[in-house]
Structures are given as C-alpha cells and as structure tokens.
Amino acid sequence: MRDEFDSKGSAPAAAVVVGEDLSRLSVDDLTRRIERLTEEISRTERERETRGGVRAAADALFRK
Numbered sequence: 001m002r003d004e005f006d007s008k009g010s011a012p013a014a015a016v017v018v019g020e021d022l023s024r025l026s027v028d029d030l031t032r033r034i035e036r037l038t039e040e041i042s043r044t045e046r047e048r049e050t051r052g053g054v055r056a057a058a059d060a061l062f063r064k
Contacts, residue, residue: 016040 016036025033 016033
C-alpha cells in the first residue's frame with residue numbers, strides 16, 4: 001500500500017475546475033487539460049454503461 005507521503009510514484013493530476021479562467025494556461029497546459037477532461041468523460045461513460053446494464057437486469061427481473 002502506498003503511503004500518501006511516499007515520494008515514489010507520480011503526483012496526482014491537478015484538478016480540473018469547470019468554468020475556471022483559461023487565459024493564464026499555456027498551450028501545453030490546455031492540452032493536458034483536454035486530455036484529463038477526455039479521460040474523465042470516458043470514465044463517466046463507462047460508469048453510465050455499467051449502471052445501464054444493472055438497470056436493464058433489474059427491469060428484466062421485476063417484469064416477470
């Protein structure tokens with residue numbers, strides 16, 4: 001288990017704040033922000049699909 005103060009491993013990615021001022025970000029920062037947002041969208045879509053499958057199974061069970 002990794003200790004939160006352990007210097008090994010990567011630092012957590014900076015949080016993306018929706019609506020924050022983007023004017024101070026460099027092109028590289030903007031690119032990283034897009035990558036993090038894209039990853040979060042994918043993660044959210046996977047969770048929605050998982051819940052949809054559970055919902056469909058529950059619906060099928062209770063329709064009988």
